[in-house]
Amino acid sequence: MAEEELQGEEGGKKKSPLMLIIIIVVVLLVGGGGAAYFFLFMGDEEVAEESEDAQASEAESTIPATGIAIYVAMPRPFQFNAPGTTRERLVQIDVQLMVRGAENEALANRHIPMIEGNLLQVFSSANAEDLVTDVGKIDLRNKATAQVRQIMNELEKKPVVEQVLFTGFVIQ
Known part of the structure; x- marks a missing residue:
């Protein structure tokens, strides 16, 4: 009986470090994915807004780009x-x-x-x-x-x- 408890504790100890590593990896992946989404897609909206503003101002302008x-x-x-x-x-x-x-x-x-x-x-x-x-x-x-x-x-x-x-x- 004492041997079974000892083996159960040793088995549990092997599982907890593995579980801890899995949890850390999942947290890092989720955090990294969220950060990547924020930086990549939020920046694109600002660029898209600026390009829309530029296109709108070009459409309003009838000034020829040629000339001195x-x-x-x-x-x-x-x-x-x-x-x-x-x-x-x-x-x-x-x-x-x-x-x-x-x-x-x-x-x-x-x-x-x-x-x-x-x-x-x-x-x-x-x-x-x-x-x-x-x-x-x-x-x-x-x-x-x-x-x-x-x-x-x-x-x-x-x-x-x-x-x-x-x-x-x-x-x-």
């Missing part, structure tokens, strides 16, 4: 206060507009006061925490480009401006 790129500088930098959760920050942005061809350059120069007013409106609606990050700056530039194209569509019946570029960006 001309850069129209705004006469003065944009200065504004950006509210934040911890404190308000002062921001200064130097802007240039990229257009294609002399005709679009003349149209952009003609409407600089309207463009400045709309850009200042877009910039002043920005949040300080967003402007500190690269993603926030890119988002602000995309919003500014969309706003300028919309205004030029209303005024001249074509987008005129291909892209709004930040040539200087200071945040304090």
Whole structure:
């Protein structure tokens, strides 16, 4: 009887390390699979959204991609206060507009006061925490480009401006 209990305990000891190893392997596989799913598929949604936004903006734009790129500088930098959760920050942005061809350059120069007013409106609606990050700056530039194209569509019946570029960006 004592020998049977001893053999049962030894057999149980052999099974518990094996069971422990199996449990650890299963947990690692499930955790690794979940992490892989999160990184692979969640990143694809963001890329898909960005590509959808890019396709939508290309569809809206009727600017030919050919021609010489001309850069129209705004006469003065944009200065504004950006509210934040911890404190308000002062921001200064130097802007240039990229257009294609002399005709679009003349149209952009003609409407600089309207463009400045709309850009200042877009910039002043920005949040300080967003402007500190690269993603926030890119988002602000995309919003500014969309706003300028919309205004030029209303005024001249074509987008005129291909892209709004930040040539200087200071945040304090």
